[in-house]
Every structure is written in C-alpha cells, then in structure tokens.
Amino acid sequence: MTTTAVAAPTVLIIDDEMGILDTIRILLKSEGFTPYTALGGKKGLEQIAAIRPELILTDVRMPDVTGLDILASVRAHDPEAVVILMTAQASLQSAIGAVNNGAFYYIQKPFRNEELVAIVRRAAEHRNLRRENKTLKAEAKKKDRSSKPIGASKPWLDALHVAESVAVTDSTVLLQGESGTGKEVVARYIHDLSPRAAKPFLSINCGALPESLLESELFGHVKGSFTGATRDKEGLFAAAGDGTFFLDEIGETTPATQVKLLRVLQQREVIPVGATEPRPVHARVIAATNRDLEEEIKRGNFRSDLYYRLNVISIVLPPLRARPNDVPLLAAAFLQRTAENNGDSPVDLDADALDALQRYSWPGNVRELENALERAAILEKGRSITVSSLPERVVEAKSDPLISPATQANPTLDTIERAYILWVLENEGGNKARTAEVLGIDTSTLYRKLSRYGLEK
Numbered sequence: 001m002t003t004t005a006v007a008a009p010t011v012l013i014i015d016d017e018m019g020i021l022d023t024i025r026i027l028l029k030s031e032g033f034t035p036y037t038a039l040g041g042k043k044g045l046e047q048i049a050a051i052r053p054e055l056i057l058t059d060v061r062m063p064d065v066t067g068l069d070i071l072a073s074v075r076a077h078d079p080e081a082v083v084i085l086m087t088a089q090a091s092l093q094s095a096i097g098a099v100n101n102g103a104f105y106y107i108q109k110p111f112r113n114e115e116l117v118a119i120v121r122r123a124a125e126h127r128n129l130r131r132e133n134k135t136l137k138a139e140a141k142k143k144d145r146s147s148k149p150i151g152a153s154k155p156w157l158d159a160l161h162v163a164e165s166v167a168v169t170d171s172t173v174l175l176q177g178e179s180g181t182g183k184e185v186v187a188r189y190i191h192d193l194s195p196r197a198a199k200p201f202l203s204i205n206c207g208a209l210p211e212s213l214l215e216s217e218l219f220g221h222v223k224g225s226f227t228g229a230t231r232d233k234e235g236l237f238a239a240a241g242d243g244t245f246f247l248d249e250i251g252e253t254t255p256a257t258q259v260k261l262l263r264v265l266q267q268r269e270v271i272p273v274g275a276t277e278p279r280p281v282h283a284r285v286i287a288a289t290n291r292d293l294e295e296e297i298k299r300g301n302f303r304s305d306l307y308y309r310l311n312v313i314s315i316v317l318p319p320l321r322a323r324p325n326d327v328p329l330l331a332a333a334f335l336q337r338t339a340e341n342n343g344d345s346p347v348d349l350d351a352d353a354l355d356a357l358q359r360y361s362w363p364g365n366v367r368e369l370e371n372a373l374e375r376a377a378i379l380e381k382g383r384s385i386t387v388s389s390l391p392e393r394v395v396e397a398k399s400d401p402l403i404s405p406a407t408q409a410n411p412t413l414d415t416i417e418r419a420y421i422l423w424v425l426e427n428e429g430g431n432k433a434r435t436a437e438v439l440g441i442d443t444s445t446l447y448r449k450l451s452r453y454g455l456e457k
C-alpha cells in the first residue's frame with residue numbers, strides 16, 4: 001500500500017475555475033500523480049473527507065470556502081496531510097502567514113508547469129518523511145516504555161545516571177524515596193540494563209506478609225517444618241536464580257527477619273525454614289524503602305549492620321515536587337498510554353490544567369499524577385483536559401495564596417520568594433535540608449533567606 005502511495009501519490013486539486021482544474025489535472029497525471037479535482041472550497045472539503053488525499057493543492061481565494069479554511073480543517077483532522085496553497089499576489093501575505101504555522105507549501109500564481117511539479121514532488125517527499133518519522137517514533141516509544149523511566153530534570157537524571165552505572169555490577173542497591181517516586185520502576189530499569197536482564201526479576205513486598213509467611217517466602221521451607229508445610233518449597237532468593245531479587249519495603253521487616261537477611265547478604269546463602277543445610281544464593285539484591293532508615297536505626301527499628309550491607313550503592317529518588325519540569329513529560333506519557341490502552345487518540349492538556357499540575361505538591365508523587373490523569377482522561381473522553389476535570393485538591397493548591405500571592409495586585413519578587421519558601425517549608429514538614437534541596441539552593445543560603453524574611457522560628 002505504501003509503495004503505491006509513493007509511486008502515485010493522490011493529489012486533490014481545489015479551485016473555483018474549471019480551466020485551472022483541468023490544466024493541473026492533466027499536468028500532474030502526466031507526471032505520475034493520481035489527481036482528483038473539486039470545483040470550489042465546499043466541494044473540496046467533501047472530496048477530502050471522501051478520498052483522503054495525500055496531498056491537497058488548493059486555491060486561496062474562493063467565494064465559498066477559502067483555501068485557508070481548508071487548511072485549518074485539514075490540519076485539525078489529518079495532521080499528516082500536506083497542503084499546498086496556490087495564491088495570487090493579493091492573498092500572498094496571508095498564505096505566507098499560514099506557511100509559518102506549519103509544514104506545507106505555497107506557490108504564487110501565475111506559475112510555470114515545472115515550478116508546480118517541483119513543489120508537488122517536494123510535498124510528496126515531505127509527507128513520506130513525516131510518515132516514516134511517525135512509525136519510527138512509535139517504535140521507539142514502544143521500546144522506551146518497557147525500559148527507560150521518564151524524566152529529564154537534573155535531580156531525576158542524576159539518580160538515573162547512578163542506576164545506569166551500577167547496572168553492570170553485582171552490587172547491592174538501596175533505593176530510597178517517598179511513596180510513588182518510582183523505586184520499583186528504577187529497580188526494573190537496573191535489571192533490564194544489567195547482564196542479568198534475560199534472567200528472572202522477582203520481587204516481594206516485605207510489608208505485605210506476617211513474619212512467618214515472609215520468611216518462608218524468602219528462604220523457602222522443607223516439608224513438615226510447620227503445620228501446613230506439606231511439601232518442600234523453594235524460596236524467592238533461590239527462585240530468582242541468576243536474576244535480580246527486589247526486596248520492596250525493606251523498612252517493614254521485623255528484627256528477626258533482618259538478622260536472617262543480613263546472613264543472606266553476608267554469606268550469600270539461605271537456610272530454608274526447617275532445613276539444616278544452607279543453599280547458595282546467586283541473585284543480585286535490590287532493596288527499597290520509603291522510610292528514612294537512618295532515623296529507624298536511631299529508633300531501634302532497623303539494624304545498622306543490615307543497613308550498611310544494603311546501602312552499598314544508595315540511590316535517593318527525588319519527590320515529584322522537586323522536579324516540576326518532569327510533570328509535562330510524565331503527563332504526556334500517561335495520557336498517551338491511557339489512549340493506547342483504550343484505542344483512542346490522546347487527549348491533550350490545556351495550559352491552565354498543566355499549570356495547576358506543575359504547582360501542586362504531589363504528596364503521592366508520580367503515582368498520584370498517573371491516577372489523576374487517568375481519571376481526567378476518562379472524564380473528558382476525547383476532549384482536552386481542563387482544570388475542571390482535575391481532582392479538587394490539585395486545583396485548590398493552585399489558588400493557595402501562599403504560592404500565588406494573588407491577594408496583592410502586583411506582588412514584589414521578595415513577597416513571592418518569601419511565600420514560596422514558606423510553602424515548600426510547610427510541604428517538607430519544616431525540614432530545612434529538604435527544603436533547600438527542593439528550592440535548589442544550599443542550606444546556608446536558605447538560612448540567610450529565612451532570617452531576612454523573619455522566618456527563622
């Protein structure tokens with residue numbers, strides 16, 4: 001099909017003069033195109049809908065529907081169609097304006113045959129290129145989705161860079177970050193980039209099971225070791241084989257389980273529940289937590305020796321509010337994915353809605369953004385997402401007088417800076433180190449600003 005299209009591209013010629021239509025039709029036919037004609041703009045729009053031509057060659061000035069109207073309508077319905085405007089001196093200016101808006105061509109009347117043929121040829125090539133690009137992009141996207149986590153902000157790329165450089169090693173990795181920041185996504189990314197990629201990636205949520213069940217899941221058990229153990233069971237450390245074993249929510253484990261995990265990491269072997277002989281472990285371990293483990297150590301809830309074993313390589317994933325520039329990228333990706341899943345074309349996001357998304361503090365991070373957009377896309381069904389389809393809490397944050405000092409007609413920069421610092425500080429629960437990080441300044445600068453604005457307390 002594509003080959004036919006390349007060999008004899010379909011061109012619809014629209015003009016309000018029969019003589020011109022005939023001349024161009026005969027010319028393009030002799031040059032190997034497949035021409036159609038429409039007398040006048042209204043007829044043209046009907047023909048476009050009926051034959052979906054690859055190229056459209058239209059007069060600008062026509063009494064009913066103008067060439068610019070046709071252009072607008074075509075761009076709205078088939079962004080791939082290429083439109084060539086034929087214009088007399090009088091409408092040249094508007095045609096040039098239109099060309100600046102997108103990728104198509106214009107030719108000034110009267111024109112010579114060779115000129116017209118050359119431009120139509122260029123337009124045909126252009127269209128093929130666009131098509132190829134689109135397929136390439138779609139393929140790249142498919143590949144991307146399975147591996148590379150989305151984000152282009154510095155804090156995110158910094159974290160990803162560490163993940164990429166440790167992927168090839170066998171080192172234990174500890175992923176820390178608030179809930180929904182992408183710890184599991186990054187764990188899989190590390191696995192996918194590692195020499196273990198073709199081997200299993202297994203994971204367990206340590207917080208989801210009571211201690212006894214968790215241990216038998218992790219280490220396995222032998223038949224008869226407890227009531228209900230009717231046969232030997234291989235643990236996940238063993239089942240992961242030469243692959244990667246992801247210990248999610250490691251901060252939720254009990255001290256007893258922590259001792260056993262420490263042993264696995266030190267000796268690289270497990271003793272199944274009820275067994276006497278240890279079995280070797282080959283899997284690479286990646287652990288994750290949304291708790292502050294150093295704090296948990298101080299409180300006596302987490303063993304420091306296990307922490308040091310896990311923390312060989314530490315990657316801290318930044319919260320979404322520390323990288324608002326990633327919000328549009330993530331939003332576009334999620335809307336695209338939702339559309340693909342539903343077989344629709346993606347809904348877009350209007351400027352106010354995007355603005356609201358970038359201002360909101362996202363306590364649930366990327367997961368919360370993902371859910372908000374999925375919901376909005378369903379509510380809007382093919383239209384574009386406006387603030388009215390976003391969750392209330394997201395929109396309310398927008399009108400928060402602390403971040404948009406709308407109470408004053410023309411707030412000074414200082415007013416805004418003071419309000420913004422206060423707002424971030426509140427979001428971070430008063431933690432100054434984290435506030436400085438979010439603001440992208442160092443702590444000493446933050447302290448100076450706090451004292452300047454009388455915010456020390």
Ligand SMILES: Nc1ncnc2c1ncn2[C@@H]1O[C@H](COP(=O)(O)OP(=O)(O)OP(=O)(O)O)[C@@H](O)[C@H]1O
Nearest residue numbers: 149150151178179180181182183184185290366367
């Ligand atoms: N950078 C990213 N690119 C694409 N999707 C992402 C990214 N980060 C997170 N997500 C998506 O956000 C959701 C939450 O991510 P993930 O489960 O990895 O977070 P988490 O840090 O493990 O959260 P929790 O602590 O609650 O387990 C998932 O649906 C994931 O696909």
Ligand SMILES: [Mg+2]
Nearest residue numbers: 183184248288
């Ligand atoms: Mg997780």
